[in-house]
Amino acid sequence: MKLTINQIAELAQVSKGTVSKVLNGHRGISDSTRERILKLVKQLDYHPDASARALALQKTGVLGFLIPHEAATSLTGNYWTSMLSGTSQRAAQAGYNLLVLTPPHEGDLQGALNHILKRSTVDGLIIGSELLDRDSLSELVLRKVPFVLLGRNPDFDHFSVDIDSVQGTTLMIRHMAAQGYRKIGALLGPAHYPYSRERLDAYQRTLSEAQLTWTASAHSDYRSDSIRRSLLSLLESHPDMDALFLASGGDFLLDTLRILRERGIELPRFGLGVFDDYPFMELLSPAITAIRQPLFEAGEEAVTLLLQLIQKTLPASRLVTLPTTLVSRESCGEVTRER
């Protein structure tokens, strides 16, 4: 049999209401009975049942992390897992449990969200925002569900944590220009993703600030064949390109390196800079210059923000923007000169 509050009450010779008060730190209990109950609770290792507590309080003590893609693809890479890591860490430290919400099949996002919401399984939500439309988000606000966006949504103003794409792109393009590259192309993520647009803009602006008029860019989704197609056509239509800015990490880099090698294009004579840093980049030859995103920290910040929303303490600001750092390595000219 499972231990219940009734049994504790019986053993302590009090009513269950008294036990509840002690457990929740309410005042108006004599020290003697408080200690008697506390001792019993500790001794029997009693913990109030989560479901019953949730029902009574209308709070589950659970945070949901909604990842917009199915687990098989999203949780295999570095991006979402690093954010999840930070989220999990801080949630655990704050005494919350973390539910990983991953659509059962690619595209079932809305359904998964609705399912969770209507059953009120979670107290709040952290949402990978890239695929949720304006209407869904509006409904969340309307229904007063506390939530935080991970990655800003351009046409929906809400509490969110973002990594500074503009600052990162500027950092990288300036660096590439400073290294002497003059015809810097850009391979970007899907055109409808907000950060693709931001990075494209920043890329163009920074180039023109550096008095470089040469420009070439292409979009691609995350499938290898798409990356290959986009990059090949970019290379062919711009044979004079002398450097490439990869505006996304993960498979972008792997496929790009394969293609560059196939075509006999040598780094760092041809420059390469990537948005997203991994430890292994240091071991490639040449090592790859990259923008390091504070993904773990973004996850942490998102939880912090969300908890404030749940507790209705107004956060300091609606938007937390985290800066990136440049990790300068050989693929982008630096070492060439020394040699």
Place this chain on the structure above:
Amino acid sequence: MKLTINQIAELAQVSKGTVSKVLNGHRGISDSTRERILKLVKQLDYHPDASARALALQKTGVLGFLIPHEAATSLTGNYWTSMLSGTSQRAAQAGYNLLVLTPPHEGDLQGALNHILKRSTVDGLIIGSELLDRDSLSELVLRKVPFVLLGRNPDFDHFSVDIDSVQGTTLMIRHMAAQGYRKIGALLGPAHYPYSRERLDAYQRTLSEAQLTWTASAHSDYRSDSIRRSLLSLLESHPDMDALFLASGGDFLLDTLRILRERGIELPRFGLGVFDDYPFMELLSPAITAIRQPLFEAGEEAVTLLLQLIQKTLPASRLVTLPTTLVSRESCGEVTRER
């Protein structure tokens, strides 16, 4: 106001008991009222409250994935996240939610486990078994908590999903021997981890099967300084070593490559084989020969097994062992000969 079963009942002009029966597919309801209720439910998008349902049924519809290390370290690598990915995928498809249980601070594992259990927040548990002792596991069995171990526990027989360390190690060592290496050393994970022992045994057995008597091995934990120390002492005490078997992935490879380069040891004249495969290994020069572990699949299998335990349908076998595959690349001799 939140929609409740009472409101549905009222609107449908029936008692809530009837609504409940319809919702749960019980029979003994006339088609007309069933359809009337169903229509209403669909129309208003009603979903029964999760907490209330959990309280009544004594089932939460939630599975827990207990990772033995704090999120900051464990969820940053590839190992746990890949398993988590498979777990999340299959859980979602089976209609379960997945709770990521990660100790708030390194070492708080027992506390976290107890917390979850006593409150009965989950219907079942998938446990990264390496750090849980026999007593804790026994208690789980005693309390009839359905759980599955990810990674077999040598001194505790229970339902578990494991990746075949012995088969993988044998595969690799045979390959290295076939490539002509004669003095193959081994750098293993922490000595108290079960799979370290398994891999060490398999390493020695395979060598002796191949009539190779030369042997050298060292253990290390996952911190860079420890890896460095172990490897350096291994190299120094065995200057004639001509190949190395890295029995763990992740940072092991990164640190090892750094050290080998520092010391001017060239691959593949010196052979290198790693237990754990990553896409980027293909891009290193030379590319790294590796054992590929079916981590995602292990996560999936664990859920499948767990669901059977929860439904009390006896699984076919207590132990699911998944085979590895060898990914042969340049770091281990293959290409040398061709050149």
Place this chain on the structure above:
DNA sequence: TTGTACGCGTTATCAT
């Protein structure tokens, strides 16, 4: 075929 009443374990309110 449908409705009633109670239990699930906890918390909160209102008496005492």
Place this chain on the structure above:
DNA sequence: ATGATAACGCGTACAA
């Protein structure tokens, strides 16, 4: 300071 009692929302025997 403590104790009854009524929610919380749902499932389910059992009665009608």
